[in-house]
Amino acid sequence: xxxxxxxxxxxxxxxxxxxxxxxxxxxxxxxxxxxxxxxxxxxxxxxxxxxxxxxxxxxxxxxxxxxxxxxxxxxxxxxxxxxxxxxxxxxxxxxxxxxxxxxxxxxxxxxxxxxxxxxxxxxxxxxxxxxxxxxxxxxxxxxxxxxxxxxxxxxxxxxxxxxxxxxxxxxxxxxxxxxxxxxxxxxxxxxxxxxxxxxxxxxxxxxxxxxxxxxxxxxxxxxxxxxxxxxxxxxxxxxxxxxxxxxxxxxxxxxx
Amino acid sequence: xxxxxxxxxxxxxxxxxxxxxxxxxxxxxxxxxxxxxxxxxxxxxxxxxxxxxxxxxxxxxxxxxxxxxxxxxxxxxxxxxxxxxxxxxxxxxxxxxxxxxxxxxxxxxxxxxxxxxxxxxxxxxxxxxxxxxxxxxxxxxxxxxxxxxxxxxxxxxxxxxxxxxxxxxxxxxxxxxxxxxxxxxxxxxxxxxxxxxxxxxxxxxxxxxxxxxxxxxxxxxxxxxxxxxxxxxxxxxxxxxxxxxxxxxxxxxxxxxxxxxxxxxxxxxxxxxxxxxxxxxxxxx
Numbered sequence: 449x450x451x452x453x454x455x456x457x458x459x460x461x462x463x464x465x466x467x468x469x470x471x472x473x474x475x476x477x478x479x480x481x482x483x484x485x486x487x488x489x490x491x492x493x494x495x496x497x498x499x500x501x502x503x504x505x506x507x508x509x510x511x512x513x514x515x516x517x518x519x520x521x522x523x524x525x526x527x528x529x530x531x532x533x534x535x536x537x538x539x540x541x542x543x544x545x546x547x548x549x550x551x552x553x554x555x556x557x558x559x560x561x562x563x564x565x566x567x568x569x570x571x572x573x574x575x576x577x578x579x580x581x582x583x584x585x586x587x588x589x590x591x592x593x594x595x596x597x598x599x600x601x602x603x604x605x606x607x608x609x610x611x612x613x614x615x616x617x618x619x620x621x622x623x624x625x626x627x628x629x630x631x632x633x634x635x636x637x638x639x640x641x642x643x644x645x646x647x648x649x650x651x652x653x654x655x656x657x658x659x660x661x662x663x664x665x666x667x668x669x670x671x672x673x674x675x676x677x678x679x680x681x682x683x684x685x686x687x688x689x690x691x692x693x694x695x696x697x698x699x700x701x702x703x704x
Numbered sequence: 705x706x707x708x709x710x711x712x713x714x715x716x717x718x719x720x721x722x723x724x725x726x727x728x729x730x731x732x733x734x735x736x737x738x739x740x741x742x743x744x745x746x747x748x749x750x751x752x753x754x755x756x757x758x759x760x761x762x763x764x765x766x767x768x769x770x771x772x773x774x775x776x777x778x779x780x781x782x783x784x785x786x787x788x789x790x791x792x793x794x795x796x797x798x799x800x801x802x803x804x805x806x807x808x809x810x811x812x813x814x815x816x817x818x819x820x821x822x823x824x825x826x827x828x829x830x831x832x833x834x835x836x837x838x839x840x841x842x843x844x845x846x847x848x849x850x851x852x853x854x855x856x857x858x859x860x861x862x863x864x865x866x867x868x869x870x871x872x873x874x875x876x877x878x879x880x881x882x883x884x885x886x887x888x889x890x891x892x893x894x895x896x897x898x899x900x901x902x903x904x905x906x907x908x909x910x911x912x913x914x915x916x917x918x919x920x921x922x923x924x925x926x927x928x929x930x931x932x933x934x935x936x937x938x939x940x941x942x943x944x945x946x947x948x949x950x951x952x953x954x955x956x957x958x959x960x961x962x963x964x965x966x967x968x969x970x971x972x973x974x975x976x977x978x979x980x981x982x983x984x985x986x987x988x989x
Contacts, residue, residue, distance in 0.1 A: 478854075490852040500858060506850035507857055519864040526865050530872075546887070554886045561883065572876035579989055580872065582901050593932070593953050596941030603933035610930045617901060624899050629884040631988055634896035638906065642918025662889060704941055 502691055504699055511700035516595065520588035524616075525687070527581040534574040535676065541567065544672035546628050546665040553628035553668060578620050585616045597701035605693040608686055615683045622675035625668060633663045636671075710743055711753070717742035882988050894973045895986055903967030904960050910975070 454462065463469055464481040473480045476492020483489055491505040510516060541560050543552040560567035589609060592598060598606035625636045640663070643653040659666030694700075720741045724734035747753075851857075898906050908917035936949050943950060972978035972986045 487852065490854050493854040494852070500854060503853040503857065505853060507853055509849040509851050512851065512856055512860060514860070519861065522861050523864060523868055526868065530869070551886055557883055561880075568880065569873075569876055572879070572881050573872060575881035575989075576876055576879075577872055579900070580868075586901075589929075590953075590957060594943075594950065596946060598933040599936075599939060599941060600933070606933050607930045610926065613929075614926060620901065621899060627883055628887045629882075630887055630891070630893055631882060631884045633887040633889065634893055635898050638896050639898040639902055642905070642909075642914060645913075645915040646919050647915065664889070702941060704943065 504695060508700055508703065510703040516702065517700070518587070518591060520584050520591050524581060524584045524588055527577050527584060528683070528687070531574060531577050531581065532680065534570045534577065537570050538567075538574060539676060542626070544626065544668050546668050551628055553626065557627045557629070578623060582616055582620050585613050589613060595702055595704060599701075602693070602697045602701060605690060605697060608690045608693065612683065612686050612690060615679055615686065619675060619679045619683065622671040622679065625663070625671045626675065628668060636667070637663050711746050711750075712739065712742035713745040713749065714742070716745040895971060895975050897967070897971070897987070900964065900968055900987070900989060904963035907963045907967035907971070
């Protein structure tokens, strides 16, 4: 008897019939055998997928219109994911130290640009993506205002959104110091000098931000920690509340 | 199962009926009470027979539940026969009789412990709850014109995502992010500017005391933004009904935008005014 190798489509069917495949893709998944383009299977595709699960099964039709949301909230979220991925990559090659003996932070930046495989591209993506995220988050806020999406019952979600905007600016600003070049420390010096004018707690506020009286190695470590773990952690919590409230408050606002 | 099938203790029946009637109970109620007392007395006196009876009563029910397959085949046959026997007396009687003959289950007193399932009990169980009308939350929501998220919204989101990713990658391949010389605390660049999103505030520093420009105004912006939904109580989302809100927001947003642009492109050495097309751009991202 001559054994014939199975055709690709036959092999695909056989793989999709295995217990392992079926254990990974829940009923209704588009990757499962027997997915039908019916209302029921479409609903299951949304409900049974961890990524699509952010969404409800159905949305108001007007929410699909590009000119209603301009995808700004979704793009901001996607940029956050992209920045997390590129940021983790950069963390492998970066040390937040700038002692008298040698500024590791700066030399690491140089080697990311010159010796790390794809280092330059990833660093560019991280930097430009960060600027773009500040932009999209701000525009997202404007969109929400113009569509009146902050009105009851969505008042609290607007407040969460303002906190997220503030955190986005904080993340961007803390990241600005990390290259430890002339641009970084002087931009941060200008930005933080204003804290020295806060009423009653001027000195304390300044020390809290800088870990000293001027921008120095302590500031770098402090802002690095804020940038890579503290602020993202807080942001993710508020992000979860933000997304959850969208669902609870009845999905996308409108129509106008 | 017919009424006559139930064995009972005649002595107990007579004495209970007499006692109930003497109390002035209605005859129908008294007969019922006497009958139940008599049946219970009979079963107490003949436990082995009562058990057999109970098993016979339970069997048709179980067979009916499983769809009468295999071993239970004899039992369903018995049930229609019993029904047929009582047919001359009329259907309602048969129903009442079967209610009486249903074996009485003595439920154990609640212990507060987690109940252990009986041996051989079915894996499935049904829950029945009585919900008082005031406990029901009525949700009124118009169904509206809705579409499935998969594929309509998700396709749109993925396309938006890929377009942005492609654009950003393209930009990143050709334009390098700036990296100047090593930080030097003793050498202040001229001009030294904050990141672009703070340049509006830095521009305000030209006109106001640093405490106003750096503390009061940013705080006012943040708190003011957060307070927007609580200040604007106009329930309408139609742009025509929101002229004041939209105008105010647009003016403030434009104001911030213009200040940021001035701070970015129209300020040069010494943070003095420059024309970007004449003296060049002093701006870095």
